[in-house]
Amino acid sequence: MPQIKSLDELRNLRQQVERDISTRRHTGTTIIVGMGTCGIAAGARDTMHAILEELRKREIDANVTTVGCIGMCAKEPLVDVEQAGQPRVTYGNVTPDMVPRMIEEHLVKGQVVEEWVVGRLQSS
């Protein structure tokens, strides 16, 4: 019988996390998933879920966040990968089965998966 989770556990989690939060902010990767109606209808939620699963499996600490429609509806699901000092890379039509390769090559090996890229934004 698994132990029933209680919100109070967040108090302990906070203490654990506060110890390493400063390093994460500077070195971290952020993955941004488009979650407007267009994204949702194209399967963005399942793509997000696949990203969360892959990060957990590989024990990679990356922030994941969602945004509304950015106007490239035909390319949804859209996934941006933002890393400190690197241009922000936008991948288009990202289905859940593409997620492991995207994370393997971009996050682990540091190589952008060029064939899936639909846009780039220089870091400011």
Add this chain to the structure above:
Amino acid sequence: MRELSLHVLDLLENSLAAGASQIRLGIEEDTRANLLVITVADNGRGMDRETQALAVGPFYTTRTTRHVGLGLPLLKAAAERCEGGLELHSEVGVGTTVRVSFQRDHIDRAPMGDLVSTLMGALLSSRRGWDLVFTHRFDQHEFGLDTSEARELLGDVPLTHPAVREWLESYLRQGYEELYEQGAG
């Protein structure tokens, strides 16, 4: 959309886009009354009468990046196919409430689908400074989450922090398993 939970995510995104700082999501499944009701109430900027009438039609959107908005009309059609309907109440400067009902066992009623992923999609929103009060009632059983409580316990640590995110997801999954176990028992 294939799952009602995808519509729920869409409604939550609408509330966020309307600048809401408080969003209440209620899901009620009543097997005796054979009713499924989803309510999303926000304190966003609201809509005037004219806009409300337009919002349930397909050619209205506030975004500037495209000219069609299909979220509400798709949901309205899904509800009406199941002997239910969609009600929209809104007041400028006060907020918007969307209540959508379905005959629960209707053959055309889409499955609820993965509500946990829907909640995670909303909780991971890049928009800051808002809270979600979520309750799901299944007959007499209830499960829910109030993010303001979670936030208070977490202090400066955001809900989007990887460790917090993983904890929240397993908390929600466990809560749902129990809700449906109780409901079936």
